[in-house]
Amino acid sequence: MPESTKTATLTFDDKSIELPMYAPTVGPEVIDIRKLYAEGKVFTYDPGFTSTAACDSTITFIDGGKGELLHRGYPIDQLAEKSHYLEVCYLLLYGELPSATALEEFETTITRHTMLHEQMMNFFRGFRRDAHPMAVMTGVVGAMSAFYHDSTDIADPRQREIASHRLIAKMPTIAAMAYKYTIGQPFVYPRNDLDYSSNFLRMCFAVPAEDYEVNPILSRAMDRIFTLHADHEQNASTSTVRLASSSGANPFACIAAGIACLWGPAHGGANQACLEMLKEIGSVERIPEYIARAKDKDDPFRLMGFGHRVYKNFDPRAKVMKQSADEVLDLLGVENNPILQVAKELEKAALEDPYFADKKLFPNVDFYSGIILEAMGFPTSMFTPIFALSRTVGWISQWKEMISDPGMKIGRPRQLYCGETLRDYVDIEQR
Ligand code: SDX
Numbered sequence: 001m002p003e004s005t006k007t008a009t010l011t012f013d014d015k016s017i018e019l020p021m022y023a024p025t026v027g028p029e030v031i032d033i034r035k036l037y038a039e040g041k042v043f044t045y046d047p048g049f050t051s052t053a054a055c056d057s058t059i060t061f062i063d064g065g066k067g068e069l070l071h072r073g074y075p076i077d078q079l080a081e082k083s084h085y086l087e088v089c090y091l092l093l094y095g096e097l098p099s100a101t102a103l104e105e106f107e108t109t110i111t112r113h114t115m116l117h118e119q120m121m122n123f124f125r126g127f128r129r130d131a132h133p134m135a136v137m138t139g140v141v142g143a144m145s146a147f148y149h150d151s152t153d154i155a156d157p158r159q160r161e162i163a164s165h166r167l168i169a170k171m172p173t174i175a176a177m178a179y180k181y182t183i184g185q186p187f188v189y190p191r192n193d194l195d196y197s198s199n200f201l202r203m204c205f206a207v208p209a210e211d212y213e214v215n216p217i218l219s220r221a222m223d224r225i226f227t228l229h230a231d232h233e234q235n236a237s238t239s240t241v242r243l244a245s246s247s248g249a250n251p252f253a254c255i256a257a258g259i260a261c262l263w264g265p266a267h268g269g270a271n272q273a274c275l276e277m278l279k280e281i282g283s284v285e286r287i288p289e290y291i292a293r294a295k296d297k298d299d300p301f302r303l304m305g306f307g308h309r310v311y312k313n314f315d316p317r318a319k320v321m322k323q324s325a326d327e328v329l330d331l332l333g334v335e336n337n338p339i340l341q342v343a344k345e346l347e348k349a350a351l352e353d354p355y356f357a358d359k360k361l362f363p364n365v366d367f368y369s370g371i372i373l374e375a376m377g378f379p380t381s382m383f384t385p386i387f388a389l390s391r392t393v394g395w396i397s398q399w400k401e402m403i404s405d406p407g408m409k410i411g412r413p414r415q416l417y418c419g420e421t422l423r424d425y426v427d428i429e430q431r
Pocket of ligand 1: 232236266267268270294301302304305307308309310359365366
């Protein structure tokens with residue numbers, strides 16, 4: 001935590017309160033209001049946390065105005081082009097890019113944790129076959145605390161590290177099993193001779209009846225999607241994981257809470273909602289109708305995959321994703337995919353419309369990801385599970401940063417109470 005270099009003075013009624021300010025390495029300065037209630041008997045009010053820094057962190061920085069995303073200082077476009085997901089996992093977890101030896105050891109560790117406890121197969125079988133894979137993932141990840149007791153003591157750094165490795169390693173296996181279960185196909189076990197993204201593709205698409213060859217270009221595209229979703233500062237699901245962890249809950253329960261939060265269509269569920277929206281639009285001719293609906297205050301419809309709480313410029317991940325979409329669809333010979341044409345025309349029409357320009361609504365990470373995932377053969381119900389799989393390392397890295405802070409306190413916000421004041425109970429005869 002940086003030293004305070006100056007103060008802010010808050011004056012109201014007959015009070016004048018000096019509040020320390022801290023300067024970041026980059027980004028907005030903060031005003032420390034921790035003593036505000038004790039000295040001023042007032043709360044600040046920020047329901048959507050639009051102006052609130054909930055913690056200090058060294059993991060990810062976002063400049064919404066510039067459309068910049070850094071992981072431990074490295075820009076996302078360079079990581080997407082030059083690195084790969086497990087190396088980015090190492091960077092997020094440990095703070096530096098690994099040496100060749102350290103990377104090999106880390107990848108071997110993760111590979112050796114990809115299998116699930118065999119007893120967990122029964123847990124899957126408790127779900128209906130038409131269960132949404134996100135419901136299955138939320139349940140199965142929460143249940144991991146019942147199977148991996150030896151890595152739930154958050155006070156033990158070694159157990160924290162084992163839990164981190166287990167979660168990163170097992171999420172592809174769990175996501176693939178959730179998919180296989182809902183389509184009535186047998187589970188496919190991970191293989192130690194495949195890299196992380198190839199393993200995931202094989203666990204999703206291989207069947208016992210024939211061999212499955214991973215297409216290296218699809219595997220690279222899959223790995224890039226994992227990398228682009230790995231972490232994103234204090235977004236809603238990461239904040240959920242931090243708040244759940246602040247009570248001392250075990251890491252599996254906290255990650256399950258993050259999965260549950262990510263599922264919402266305003267957050268990680270937007271990739272599924274975006275593709276369903278593009279399909280509903282169906283043709284370039286219908287785009288004006290949907291642009292008008294998105295602008296209509298009386299219509300709850302919003303352009304899925306557009307807008308962002310922080311980015312008031314292009315989401316840098318969307319730029320990389322758009323390039324990847326062109327590559328994958330070209331490879332698959334579906335470059336004239338009608339959905340992709342609708343997406344490109346919709347993006348163009350929206351960006352030319354003053355409503356979106358004035359409100360600084362640009363495509364976000366979810367706008368193109370669904371197009372790639374569908375072209376790769378995933379159903380829309382698997383889009384958010386893939387986001388959850390990718391974001392697990394971000395949740396875990398932020399969890400680890402918070403848990404290892406000796407100054408950590410349980411998160412307990414207050415409120416602006418607008419309800420009834422004290423009143424006596426009224427017997428039913430008098431009501
Ligand atoms: C993710 O936080 C993260 O980092 C999240 C994420 C991550 O990696 O973790 O980046 C992943 O969640 C990306 C966002 C995916 N969600 C969607 O694509 C859903 C559609 N987008 C919106 O619901 C919305 O833009 C949000 C939720 C993303 C952001 O909402 P905010 O910041 O609360 O903004 P807002 O709702 O206050 O909107 C500001 C204005 C409003 O108009 P006014 O009331 O000012 O007149 O912009 C309008 C909104 O109506 N608006 C939109 C719009 N998004 C905002 N209008 C039409 N279509 C949209 N998509």
